[in-house]
Amino acid sequence: MEEQLAAMAADLAAVQAANAAGNTAFAEVYYYLTIPIMILIHVGFLAYEMGQSRTKFVLVSGIKNILAFAFLVPTFYYFGWFVYWAFPTGFDFAAGPNGISGWDYAVAVANPAGAVMGPNLADSATGVFWGAFTLFAATTASIMSGAVIERIRIVAFVILAIVLGAFAWVVAAAWGWHADGWLVTKFGYHDFGAAGVVHMVAGFFALGVLINLGPRIGKFNSDKSINVLAGHNMPLTLVGLMTIIVGFWGFLMACLIVPGEAWSWSTNFFTNIYGTPMTLSALTFNILMAFAGGIIGAWYITRDPFWMMSGALGGIISCASGLDVYWPPMAFVIAMLGGMAMPYFARVLERMGIDDAVGAVTVHGILGAWGVLAVGIFAAGYPSTTSEGAVLTSFVGQAIGCGVMFLLGFIPGYLCSLLLRIFGILRVGKAAEEIGLDAVEVPSTAYPEGIPASHPSVAN
């Protein structure tokens, strides 16, 4: 009998070990697969921005996107990941209530010269988490990228992308997208899908840059009338926007925490980044309803396929903060309102003399703000974390978060681009802009045999 019990205990231990190994492998593969899906965001931005460029700027727009991605990878390794773990309680670098933040913790889990940041058999999580966050970081740079096409210097753009992607949004994420973040623990800030920490920060960073960069030559006339500088390939733009939507599935999938690991919040269910419970099923309902609501809202107002597909993005961003808790038809309505409002805000910005070539400030900045506030309006009252006595989500908490996200985006964007402008390295030369940047600084040609079927306007 004792032998049988011992044998059963051994079998049970073996089954438990195999189950744990299987769960660890699942968790590692789960985050690993979010990365190529999120790379589709960058495929999409590449196509979208090249399509929105005039023929003489196509390749330079593409180069910008490629370099943003390339430089964000090492810089997020050097310091972005460290900032995320060091900054949650503010600039004092103290440990937060959950004990997963502060300077010492960051040194342990994110030291770029430490053993956790490389191949390590004792750690199946750091690399894939870092990779997913790196793709979030690269996404912020791509958001800014479209707004500034056709007149920003490539190196200036890369510097701004590094400031945004490896620092500004990371501070926002540490404060509002981390269970120890002070916006969460003190004000109950809730931002499941990063409407504030990614979209708002990137959108308003872009606004700060646009103010210093100025409009493209020919955008505004002396009588304050506005010209349409149409991109050369709307179909490419539309496919790009749809590809970004595909990538969003990876982005939002990576916002969940897999159960059953030492670093998990739960042993048996998915949670969001704050540790509160949710399901992939809930996410699926609400992403698709938001996607549809955004498109229909934009179609209702504009009848324009560019704004319809931007509306798809805008719809998801409008619902992003509360995708884990909304009732799907409510998500549809919130998204539709965002899709309907978006073209109006784009026109207001244009009338203010801001030349945002793709509507990034509106889609990401303004609808990101709507997304953050929407949680306070439609989903107040949830405990923000699973800690005893956790602060409840509220409109005031979301409004405070909204203000912080605006400042974390706009101030660094404005100041850094101002500095680059003072040094004379922000904007390309007038002659180069008139000739077209592809001819001036790219050794290859986008369309060596021309585009015979193009509309005459692309000859601008």
Added chain:
Amino acid sequence: MFGAPFDTGSWEGVTESYYAGAGGELIWLIISIVLCGVALVAGQVHEGVAYKNAARETNKVDHNSNS
């Protein structure tokens, strides 16, 4: 210094970090950071020259059309 971090001749007992470069992480970190900086400076120079050439070409065309 730059080879395998263990010299047992076997993977037996290897349970933690196993990357080449162990013991010299900081050197590679610094080299890679410097290379990023060099690439940016070279890019800046390339762009500056390209825009100057574009301005020169434009002035030449303007000059020729005026004369």
